[in-house]
Structures are given as C-alpha cells and as structure tokens.
Amino acid sequence: MAAEESRFHVLAVDDSLIDRKVIERLLKTSSYQVTTVDSGSKALEFLGLHENDRIAHNETSVSPKIHQEVEVNLVITDYCMPGMSGYDLLKKIKESSSLKNMPVVIMSSENVPSRISRCLEEGAEEFFLKPVRLSDVNKLRPHLMRTKCCKNIQNQENQENKESPEIQLHTAAQSNNSNKRKAIDEGISPDRTRPRYSDLTLVSN
Amino acid sequence: MERNSHRQLANMKKSLFDQGYLDQEQFTQLEELQDEANPNFVEEVVTLYYRDSARLIQNIEQALAEKNPLDFTKLDNYMHQFKGSSCSIGAKKLKNECTQFREYCRTGNGEG
Numbered sequence: 001m002a003a004e005e006s007r008f009h010v011l012a013v014d015d016s017l018i019d020r021k022v023i024e025r026l027l028k029t030s031s032y033q034v035t036t037v038d039s040g041s042k043a044l045e046f047l048g049l050h051e052n053d054r055i056a057h058n059e060t061s062v063s064p065k066i067h068q069e070v071e072v073n074l075v076i077t078d079y080c081m082p083g084m085s086g087y088d089l090l091k092k093i094k095e096s097s098s099l100k101n102m103p104v105v106i107m108s109s110e111n112v113p114s115r116i117s118r119c120l121e122e123g124a125e126e127f128f129l130k131p132v133r134l135s136d137v138n139k140l141r142p143h144l145m146r147t148k149c150c151k152n153i154q155n156q157e158n159q160e161n162k163e164s165p166e167i168q169l170h171t172a173a174q175s176n177n178s179n180k181r182k183a184i185d186e187g188i189s190p191d192r193t194r195p196r197y198s199d200l201t202l203v204s205n
Numbered sequence: 206m207e208r209n210s211h212r213q214l215a216n217m218k219k220s221l222f223d224q225g226y227l228d229q230e231q232f233t234q235l236e237e238l239q240d241e242a243n244p245n246f247v248e249e250v251v252t253l254y255y256r257d258s259a260r261l262i263q264n265i266e267q268a269l270a271e272k273n274p275l276d277f278t279k280l281d282n283y284m285h286q287f288k289g290s291s292c293s294i295g296a297k298k299l300k301n302e303c304t305q306f307r308e309y310c311r312t313g314n315g316e317g
Contacts, residue, residue, distance in 0.1 A: 018253050018290040025238045025246055080285065109289050131231055131293045134238075 008144045009033040013043045013077035026137045040084030049096055073144050079108035094123040103143040231295030254294050261287045281310040
C-alpha cells in the first residue's frame with residue numbers, strides 16, 4: 001500500500017497564508033507532496049484524528065490502515081497559531097497511539113530558547129526559525145527516510161527484526177544533526193522502533 | 206525594450222536592498238523558488254502580502270482609534286502577524302518597525 005508512494009507527503013500547518021505559500025513552494029521544490037492547512041484542528045482532522053479522540057481506533061485492530069485517510073510522512077507546523085498552537089498540535093500527535101511516530105517539525109519566527117527546548121523535549125524532530133530556508137527543508141529528509149523505511153519493512157513482516165537497519169538509519173540521521181537537536185532524543189529512540197500498529201495497549205494519560 | 210525594463214528592475218531591487226527596505230538574502234530565496242513551472246511565484250506572494258498587509262493595517266488603525274483604553278494585546282497580535290509575513294517576504298525595514306511597535310505595546314507606550 002505504502003509502496004505506491006514514491007514521494008513523501010508533508011502536511012504543513014500555518015495560519016499565515018503567505019507562510020503557507022512559501023513553505024508549500026519550498027517543499028514542492030524539494031519534490032515532496034504537500035498539503036497545507038491553516039489550523040491545528042484541521043491538521044488533526046486531516047491526519048484522521050479528532051481533537052477529543054486520543055485512543056479512538058482500538059476497535060479497528062482488524063484494518064489499522066483506516067486510521068489515516070491519507071498517508072502523511074511528516075508534519076511541519078508553525079508555533080504561534082490562534083486556537084491550537086503548534087506545541088498543542090505536537091502534543092496531541094505524540095499522545096496519539098496511531099500518530100506518535102509521526103515526525104513533527106516546529107517553525108517559529110521567535111527565537112525563544114525555552115520554547116525550543118520544550119518542543120524538542122515533547123518530541124519535535126527539529127525546530128526551524130522563520131523565515132524557513134531551503135537548507136532547512138533539506139534537513140527533513142533523514143526524518144522522512146526513517147519513517148518510510150520503518151513502514152515498508154513493517155508491511156513485510158511485523159516483527160522486531162527490523163531494529164538493526166532501523167538503528168543504522170537513526171544513527172546516520174543523528175550524525176547529521178544540527179545544533180538544535182537535543183541529546184534527549186537518543187533516550188526516546190527505542191520507542192520509534194516499536195512497530196506502529198501492534199501497540200494496541202491502552203495508554204491512558 | 207525588455208532589456209531596459211530588466212535593468213530598471215535590477216536597479217530598483219538594488220536600491221531597495223541598499224536602503225535596507227528589502228532583505229537581499231530572503232528575497233533571493235523567494236526568487237530561487239520561482240521556476241518555469243511556477244513563473245509567477247514571487248508576484249503571487251508579494252500580491253498576497255500586499256492584500257494581507259492592507260487588511261492588517263486597517264485592523265490596526267481601527268484598534269488605534271479605540272483609544273480608551275488602547276488594546277495592546279490586540280495590537281501586539283496584529284503586529285506579530287504583520288512581522289511574520291514581512292519576514293517571509295524579506296521586508297526588512299517593515300519587520301524592524303513591527304518589532305519596535307511591539308516593544309511599545311509591551312511597555313504600554315501609547316504615545317509611541
């Protein structure tokens with residue numbers, strides 16, 4: 001199913017029309033498929049997750065793929081948005097059983113170190129300062145590669161054997177880290193190697 | 206004819222860069238995103254920016270007119286949006302003005 005998509009699909013979330021336009025162009029120039037939405041709640045909708053549902057899809061253990069109507073490989077979101085902020089969106093994604101392995105990147109026009117560390121600690125892959133440049137977008141690739149590889153292998157065999165190639169990729173990605181990445185990421189990497197859909201145990205928050 | 210207008214355009218851009226109105230790096234980035242498949246990208250973005258800015262300025266004027274008391278939070282929000290889009294376009298001077306304005310908002314400086 002996922003093999004058909006040779007391109008990565010990125011969901012960009014920003015309340016500013018201009019920023020949406022620019023980020024869309026940046027992503028398309030890098031040959032990514034792009035969907036843009038103007039709010040966190042629309043993003044969650046698009047991802048197949050409703051705001052109040054965190055563990056909504058336990059019944060669908062038979063066909064887990066219907067979690068998401070469309071397959072998204074990475075979410076890039078603005079931090080400052082009315083209503084649901086980028087940080088709230090990040091939290092919701094990471095708290096969701098179906099989406100917690102989704103790479104999330106935060107963008108902000110304000111350079112606030114406490115904000116940056118908070119986002120990274122919550123599980124954001126990267127934090128970009130606006131205006132976002134092409135060089136920033138290039139940093140997305142290793143994160144996308146990691147997810148894609150995970151999914152492809154998972155489709156073949158739903159076992160833990162995939163951990164070795166997975167870890168190689170992860171360490172390769174880590175060696176390309178920018179200064180913004182915190183060491184704390186290494187602590188949560190084991191979670192990412194866990195198969196996505198076999199984790200049906202209720203995680204209550 | 207075309208060569209003249211190109212040169213004029215180049216001169217205009219240069220003066221905007223030199224005077225600090227336009228951020229060369231950012232604007233160049235935008236230009237680089239334009240290509241054969243998307244020949245009007247810069248034009249589209251700038252048009253959007255003007256439209257967006259006009260709306261924001263209207264809102265700001267309205268908010269400033271409601272003098273008693275001045276709603277600094279609202280003004281600050283508008284400025285944040287304005288600053289954000291100015292940043293993406295490379296409107297350097299405007300962005301700096303926004304930052305200054307927000308400082309006034311933060312300190313409750315109505316006169317500023």
